[in-house]
Amino acid sequence: MRPNDTSPDPALPLRPDLAAAVAAARNAEFLARRALPAPPPVPRLPPFGDPPERLRVCYLVPRTDVGGGARVLFEHANRLLTRGHRVTVLSHFPPPAWFDLRARFRQVPFGVELAEAVPACDVIVAGYWDQVLAARALGIAPVVHFEQGDFHLFEDIDDDARAVVARNVEAADATIIVSGTVAEVLRQRYGVTATVIPNAVDPAVFHPPTVFDPAAGGRRPYLLCVGWDGNTFKGIAEMRQVWRSVVEHGHDVDVVWVTPKPPREPFGEVVVAPDQATLGALFRGAAVYVCCSHYETFGLPPLEAMASGTPVVSTRNTGVLEYARDGVNALLADVRDAEGLAAQVRRVLDGPDLAARLRDGGLRTAAGFSWDTIVPRIEDTYRQVRAAWSPATGGDWRFDLGGLRFVDADAEQRLRQRAAASGAGAVAVPVTFPAFDGHRAVRWRVVGRRTGGGADVSRAYLPAHADVVPDDLPYAEALRDFTAGRFDRALAGFLTVYRRGGSATRPSAGRWIVLTLLELGDDEQAASVLSGAVEAFPDHSDFHYLHAMSAMLSGRPIDAAAYVAAVDALGPATHYDEWFDDPATLIRERLLAPAQ
Structure with missing residues (x-):
């Protein structure tokens, strides 16, 4: 996280770059998922059989901003809730302000793998392909991949990327896809057979007006498009050309552009x-x-x-061809053919009879895509998957849980489920231990090994407490010096560990170097180290906490609320070897409490 200190004016409040921190955390999560192996063939118990009447369904949602993909998942959640099921929605992003989501929602910090927050449930629904293996590794419920398509189905990708996608999509216990045409693409590319259940439209939101008046609402006649121009495949660049061509041919129309976030190169009226x-x-x-x-x-x-009773002009893209018929309910042009699209738009604007025919055809088509018929099919699929699933029994595991107190009562049971479902040779959990006044540190500790297993370690976010410092702590002697107040010796010890350690050790040792410098009163050197650390490790919440504390101690103004928000969003730095326990409370107590 690069500090906001590029201005020479030290009076400016110091604040974190949250966007950079989130981007780094998302990348760390993706890299961790990328490294997950395919699930091994392991022995299983007999299938569960008939599922409960009321299913417990957990949705993993990759994004919550405005978009068709998110809307569909939220519609599933709401409508399953209405049918009596218990539904939880998990995302790293905030709840959607634009959608009335009534299911239970939990925002998971970016520093924690999203799947780690899944509660006890009957079905896990992965909203994106890279979530499947992480969800499967839990070993607590079958995983349904709800495939809505992306680059992995439509673009050329290298062999390594294809292998990562394949490991995930093949690992799902079942796959639902929204288009028969794209189901065939999935089968041909990855050998995965999917159940086709199309999307639907909410008639409470999308319905025709009483009188067809394009200028209703006080606007001049306008063309409407949807999508963010950062996603090239949305064709927003072509939309700009379409509008220009239509206007150049004598049509006085505007463009209204709906986008989930501010565009890179705006044109027309932008609605975010x-x-x-x-x-x-x-x-x-x-x-x-x-x-x-x-x-x-x-x-x-x-x-x-x-x-909504609006005539449609579209490219002949694979998804739209699932329901669009040229001249019946839409006018079509080739992909990337901006002039062809513009010509079709002009036909609609010049032909009121054609517009009326397309409008009527579109209304008939949309009426066939009803949630009232689609949600029961989703429900039936979830029931079938749950009935056929059984937990893994896999492997001869030996556990060493001595001296540990798990935070959650069912953690030990979940640990054994995780181990059984894993192809790894060992499993580790995060264990807190006393560090110094008011702070507990957390490190990953191997607590189980498979007989005959390899050296690879699976990490399970099942927090536990210990009362003593770990035996294998690489800087144990330096920590003893630190807690005893021998800060010069402690600094030398932490620096030695930093220099000799590998890339995994340096972030941990770096935190202690900063703390020791602050204890020695060398605020300037501590600030210098932190400036490099927040740039090198932008997703490590401890460095943001320490950066804010260092600035406050030196008298520099800081945006305390921004630092608290950043630490809240990132949460514990579980993608690293070590972090402070409960960073959100630590930063609140030290930044906000003095002002209260």
């Missing part, structure tokens, strides 16, 4: 992350909805436009 009521009104008011996507798995926005 609207709520559902606003979004529905924008769809109803448009003269034409234009989809320029290079590919989609289903393409929900064009269907929502049809349900």
Whole structure:
């Protein structure tokens, strides 16, 4: 996390770069998932048989900003909840302000693997391919991959990337996909057979106006498009060309561009992350909805436009072809053919009879995609998967849990489930130990080994407490000097560990170097070390905590709320070998309490 100290004015409050920290944390999570091996063939108990009447379903949601993919997962959650099931939604991102999500929602810190927060449940639904193996490794429930498509289905990728995707998609206990055409792509690329259950439209949001008036709402006639221009496949660059061509041919129309986040190169009227009521009104008011996507798995926005009574012009992308028929409910052009799309838009604007025919065809098409018929199919699939699943019994494991107190009552049971489902030779859990006044440190500790297993270690986030410092602590002598107040000797010891240790050891030792420098009163050197540390390890919450503390001790103004928010978002730095326990409380007690 690069500090905001590029200005020469030291009076400016110091604040963290949260975007850089989150990006680094997401990358660390992806790299950890990338390293996960395929699940081994292990012995299993007999299948559970009939599932409970009320299922416990947990959704892993990759993003919560405005978008068709997130909306579909949230619709699943709400509608399963209405049918009496217990539904939990997990994401690293905040709850969606734009969607009325009624299911239980938990925001998981970026420093913790999302799957580690899964509660006891009957089915885990992975909303993106890279979540599957991490969810399977829990060993507590079957994993359904809800495939909505991305680059791994539509773009050329190298062999290494294909192998990582394959390990994940093949590991799912079942796969649901929203398009029959793309189901065949999945089968051909990865050999995975999927159940096809299409998306649907919420008629409470997307419905036709009483009178078809494109200028309703006080706007001039406008074309509507949806997508963020950072995702090239959305074809926003072509949309800019379409609009220019339509205007150059004499049509006085605007563009309204709905995007989940601020665009890189805005044009027209930009609407960022609207709520559902606003979004529905924008769809109803448009003269034409234009989809320029290079590919989609289903393409929900064009269907929502049809349900809103708005004529649709689209590329012939794979997803839209699932329901779009040229001249019947939409006008189509080739992918990346901006002039072809513009010509189709002009046909709609110039032909009121054609627009009316497309409108009627679109309404008939959208009526066939109802949640009332689709959700029961999802429910049946979850029941079938649960009935056929059984937990692994895998391997002869020996555990050493002496001196440990787990935080959660069921942690030991879950640990054994994790070990049985793992292909690793050992399993580790995070163990806290006393460090110094008011601080407990946490390190990964191997607590179980498989007989005849290899050297690889699976990490299970099942926190436990210990009352003593670990025997294998690489800086044990330096820590004893630190706690005894022998700070010069402690600094020498921590520096030795830092220099001799590998890349995994340096972040841990670096924290102690900073703390020792602060105890020695060398605030300037501590600040210098921290400036490098927050840049080198931007997703390590301890360095943000220490950076704020160092600045405060030196009298420099800081944005305390921004630092607290950053530590809250990142949480414990579990992708590293060591971190402070409960960093959110630590930073609040030291930054906010004095001001209260």
